[in-house]
Amino acid sequence: xxxxxxxxxxxxxxxxxxxxxxxxxxxxxxxxxxxxxxxxxxxxxxxxxxxxxxxxxxxxxxxxxxxxxxxxxxxxxxxxxxxxxxxxxxxxxxxxxxxxxxxxxxxxxxxxxxxxxxxxxxxxxxxxxxxxxxxxxxxxxxxxxxxxxxxxxxxxxxxxxxxxxxxxxxxxxxxxxxxxxxxxxxxxxxxxxxxxxxxxxxxxxxxxxxxxxxxxxxxxxxxxxxxxxxxxxxxxxxxxxxxxxxxxxxxxxxxxxxxxxxxxxxxxxxxxxxxxxxxxxxxxxxxxxxxxxxx
Amino acid sequence: xxxxxxxxxxxxxxxxxxxxxxxxxxxxxxxxxxxxxxxxxxxxxxxxxxxxxxxxxxxxxxxxxxxxxxxxxxxxxxxxxxxxxxxxxxxxxxxxxxxxxxxxxxxxxxxxxxxxxxxxxxxxxxxxxxxxxxxxxxxxxxxxxxxxxxxxxxxxxxxxxx
Ligand SMILES: Cc1cc2nc3c(=O)[nH]c(=O)nc-3n(C[C@H](O)[C@H](O)[C@H](O)COP(=O)(O)OP(=O)(O)OC[C@H]3O[C@@H](n4cnc5c(N)ncnc54)[C@H](O)[C@@H]3O)c2cc1C
Ligand code: FES
Ligand code: FES
Numbered sequence: 001x002x003x004x005x006x007x008x009x010x011x012x013x014x015x016x017x018x019x020x021x022x023x024x025x026x027x028x029x030x031x032x033x034x035x036x037x038x039x040x041x042x043x044x045x046x047x048x049x050x051x052x053x054x055x056x057x058x059x060x061x062x063x064x065x066x067x068x069x070x071x072x073x074x075x076x077x078x079x080x081x082x083x084x085x086x087x088x089x090x091x092x093x094x095x096x097x098x099x100x101x102x103x104x105x106x107x108x109x110x111x112x113x114x115x116x117x118x119x120x121x122x123x124x125x126x127x128x129x130x131x132x133x134x135x136x137x138x139x140x141x142x143x144x145x146x147x148x149x150x151x152x153x154x155x156x157x158x159x160x161x162x163x164x165x166x167x168x169x170x171x172x173x174x175x176x177x178x179x180x181x182x183x184x185x186x187x188x189x190x191x192x193x194x195x196x197x198x199x200x201x202x203x204x205x206x207x208x209x210x211x212x213x214x215x216x217x218x219x220x221x222x223x224x225x226x227x228x229x230x231x232x233x234x235x236x237x238x239x240x241x242x243x244x245x246x247x248x249x250x251x252x253x254x255x256x257x258x259x260x261x262x263x264x265x266x267x268x269x270x271x272x273x274x275x276x277x278x279x280x281x282x283x284x285x286x287x288x289x290x291x292x293x294x295x
Numbered sequence: 296x297x298x299x300x301x302x303x304x305x306x307x308x309x310x311x312x313x314x315x316x317x318x319x320x321x322x323x324x325x326x327x328x329x330x331x332x333x334x335x336x337x338x339x340x341x342x343x344x345x346x347x348x349x350x351x352x353x354x355x356x357x358x359x360x361x362x363x364x365x366x367x368x369x370x371x372x373x374x375x376x377x378x379x380x381x382x383x384x385x386x387x388x389x390x391x392x393x394x395x396x397x398x399x400x401x402x403x404x405x406x407x408x409x410x411x412x413x414x415x416x417x418x419x420x421x422x423x424x425x426x427x428x429x430x431x432x433x434x435x436x437x438x439x440x441x442x443x444x445x446x447x448x449x450x451x452x453x454x455x456x457x
Binding site: 001002003005025027028029032033035036037041044045047049074095096097098099101102181182183 | 296313314315317336337338339341344350351352353355356357358360361363411414429430432433434
C-alpha cells in the first residue's frame with residue numbers, strides 16, 4: 001500500500017489523477033473502520049489532512065460560504081452555528097465529540113451514505129458541491145451529487161474541494177430519529193430551511209430512500225400556501241392543519257426500506273412527524289424574529 | 296514506512312509502520328504505550344482516546360501516517376511524570392479523582408475516559424451534569440454503570456477549581 005501525503009491542492013489532484021484507485025482519507029472515521037475490519041485494502045491512501053485549502057472556510061464572490069471539504073463537524077458547530085444553522089444542528093448529532101473532531105462534510109459526501117447526517121441540511125440549503133480534478137473544477141447541485149446507495153457523482157480522478165452554501169436568511173431545522181441521544185446512525189432524518197427572501201422552502205430527507213433526497217413537491221406546497229395567504233409578509237400563524245399536511249407530503253416523497261435500524265413504516269411515520277414539527281418550529285422562529293424587530 | 300511525531304512531549308521515530316495502520320496500533324505495538332486501549336477499532340467506545348494536536352480523538356481511526364509531525368498526548372503523558380512511577384502524587388487530578396471515587400473496575404475504559412475528562416475540565420472547569428454526559432458520550436464503560444465515573448468527573452473538576 002502507498003501512503004500519499006500531498007501538502008497542496010494541486011499535488012492532491014495530481015496524485016489522484018496519477019492513481020485514481022487511491023482512497024482519499026480525511027478524518028478517517030469511515031475509511032479507517034473499513035481498513036481496521038479488513039473490508040477494504042486499497043492500493044493507496046491519499047491523506048488530505050495536510051492540504052490547507054481543504055481545512056478553511058471563506059466567503060466566495062457571491063457571498064456564499066465556501067466550506068472546505070476538510071472542515072470538521074466540531075468547527076462547523078463552533079464557527080458557523082449562526083451562518084449555517086441547519087448544518088450546525090446536523091453536525092451536533094454526529095457520533096461523539098471524538099468523531100466530530102475528525103469527521104468532515106467532505107467525508108460524509110465521499111461516503112454518500114443515505115444515512116449521512118449532513119445531507120438533509122445540505123439539501124434544504126440548496127448547497128452546491130465543488131469538485132475538482134487536474135482537468136478542471138465543476139459545481140454540482142447537492143441533489144445531483146448522490147447517484148445511488150453510497151455512490152456519488154465523482155469521477156475516478158476527482159476530489160471534493162468544498163461545499164458552497166448561502167448563509168441562512170431564515171430559520172433552519174434538523175431532526176433525527178435514533179435509539180439514543182448520541183452515537184447513532186439515523187433511523188430517519190429531516191432538514192428544513194425557510195428562505196423568506198425568495199419565499200421558498202428547502203427540504204432534505206435522510207435514511208428513507210436509496211439516496212438522501214429533497215421533498216420538492218412538499219416544499220413547493222408549503223411555500224405556495226404561505227404565499228397565497230400572504231403569510232411571508234404578515235408572519236401570521238400557520239393555518240390549522242398546514243404543517244400536518246406538509247408532513248404527509250414529505251412522507252410521500254420518501255421510499256424507505258426495512259432494515260436493522262427500523263421498519264419502512266416507522267421511517268414514514270417519523271418523517272411526517274419530524275416535518276410537521278420542523279415546519280412549526282421554523283415558522284414560530286420566523287414569527288418571533290418579527291416580534292423582536294417590532295419590540 | 297517511517298513516521299516521526301511528538302508523543303508526550305518527546306520526539307519519536309518509528310519504522311516499519313504499515314500504511315493502513317492506525318495510530319492506536321503504532322502507539323501500543325511499536326512505541327510501547329499500552330495506555331490507550333483497543334476495544335472496538337470502530338470509533339464507538341472511546342477507550343483509545345488520545346489528544347492529537349490538542350483535540351481528543353479516537354486513535355483507532357487516525358492513520359498512523361496522518362500523525363506524522365503531529366503532537367500526540369496519551370494517558371501516560373498526563374500528570375507530573377511521563378514515566379509510570381506508581382506515585383499517586385504525580386498523577387493528574389483527573390487520574391487521582393478516578394482512583395478516589397472508585398470509578399475504575401476492569402479499567403479498560405479508564406484511559407480513554409481520563410483523557411476525555413481532562414479535555415472537558417480544561418475547557419470547562421465547572422461542567423453541569425448534562426455537559427458531562429455530552430462530553431463523555433463517546434466513551435463506553437461496561438462495568439461501572441457510570442455513576443462513579445460521573446462522581447469522579449465532578450470531583451476532578453472541583454479539585455481543579457480549588
Ligand atoms: C463511531 C462513529 C459514529 C458515527 N456517527 C455518525 C453520525 O452520527 N452521522 C453521520 O452522518 N456519520 C457518522 N459516522 C460516519 C462518519 O463519521 C461520517 O461519514 C464523516 O462525515 C466522515 O468524514 P471523514 O472526514 O472522517 O471521512 P473519511 O473516512 O476520511 O472519508 C469518507 C469517504 O469520503 C472520501 N473522501 C473524504 N474526503 C474526500 C474528498 N475531499 N474528496 C473525495 N473523497 C473524499 C473517502 O475516500 C471515503 O470514501 C460515524 C462514524 C463513526 C466511526
Ligand atoms: S478502540 Fe477506538 S473507539 Fe473503540
Ligand atoms: S471499568 Fe470496565 S469498562 Fe469501564
